[in-house]
Amino acid sequence: MTVISADNYSSKVTYSTDWLDLEKYKGLESGFGVFIFSNFFYQVKYVGIAREGEMINSIQESIGIGKSVGVTKIKVLYTKTESQALVIRRRLIDRYNPILNLG
Numbered sequence: 002m003t004v005i006s007a008d009n010y011s012s013k014v015t016y017s018t019d020w021l022d023l024e025k026y027k028g029l030e031s032g033f034g035v036f037i038f039s040n041f042f043y044q045v046k047y048v049g050i051a052r053e054g055e056m057i058n059s060i061q062e063s064i065g066i067g068k069s070v071g072v073t074k075i076k077v078l079y080t081k082t083e084s085q086a087l088v089i090r091r092r093l094i095d096r097y098n099p100i101l102n103l104g
Contacts, residue, residue: 013085017078026060026075034079035090036060038072038101046072047101048093050086068101 018029020043026036031054038047047068051059056077063069080086094102 013080013089014078015081018076020074020076023064023069023072023075027057029056029060029077030079031056032079033081033083033086034077035086035093036063037076037078037093038063038069038099039074039076040071041073043074045093045097045099046070047099048090048097050083050090052083070101 020039023038032051033053034051034056036049036051036056036059037045038049039045047063049059049063049068060075078086078089080089093099
């Protein structure tokens, strides 16, 4: 399923990035949140989570274990707490059924 620009993820999101080229992830802020990997057509391939201060490391780890296959874009949704991030991640996985979250 393709993510459309009108998606409203949740009132739990404090702020989010625009879609960025995946290579630009090292410039992201740290903090609690969810990151979304998509392909060129904005089809969600993977939804990950980061704990406080671990955004870049969590993205890097996901890339390292093969969760970025076919991925060209990333979007980050920042939250105030880890529990909010967990709720959003679950909702996004349920909605988009990303192939790299299976298994």
